[in-house]
Amino acid sequence: MSPRVVDVNGDTHPDIIVAHPGGASVGILFNFGNGTFTNWTTFSTGIESEPNSVFVADVNGDNKPDLIVGNFKASHVGVLLNAGNGKFHNQTIYSTGVDSQPRSVLVVDINCDNLPDIIVANSDEENIGIFLNFGDGTFQRQMTYPTGSYTKPWSLAVGNINDDNKPDIVFSDADNHQIGIFIRS
Structure with missing residues (x-):
């Protein structure tokens, strides 16, 4: 449930974005630019979706940051495209598999x-998912x-691990207290 700090409404002030698992929504505190913020503005991720991770990136090339949400209980990724001025379209969902329980999403x-692209750690399916x-x-x-077998991918990072100028995926395994690496060939 890491917060993200990104200007999502185009006013040059960084806003705070958080997944609200209990609230089945993503919440945004819009920054006034003087150290104060609006009350929460929420965007639904669906009944009992339990979002637990959010990533902010422009995924449709319109130069506006969109919200990508890992919906843990609903076992899908939601994409909320930025409509401008602090508004977002209803989410489009992409299944991560029955009972996959995505824990972490990132965009790279x-x-x-x-x-x-979207990368997701599917903790109960023992896999990393990629949506191109x-x-x-x-x-x-x-x-x-x-x-x-018997792994639980939890959090994700991407970097050029083997110095070949291709992104590699690193994940934490919560059950075995270790990390795993997918080297891109």
Whole structure:
């Protein structure tokens, strides 16, 4: 449930974005620019969705930051495209698998096509899921990469681990207290 700090309404002041698991929503505190914020503005992620992670990135190329949400209990990723002026369209959902319980989402161009893709840690399916971007803010069906039996992928990071200029995926395994790495070939 890490908060994100990004200007999502285009006023040059960084806003605070948080997933609200109990509230089935993403909440935003809009920054007035003087150290004070609005009350929470919430955007629904669906009844009993229990969002527990949010990432902010422009996924449709309109230069406005969109919200990408890991909905733990609903077992899907939600994409809320930015409509401008602090408003977001209703979420489009992408299944991560029955009872997959996504714990963490991030957005990065994983296949080097200059389009931001979604990566998700599916804790109860023992895999990392990747949704490749079509370029218009919609995504292909999830491709999964097994993390091994009795693993629980929890959090994610991406970096150039082997110095080949390709993004590699690092995940934490909550059950075994270790990390795993997917080296991109």
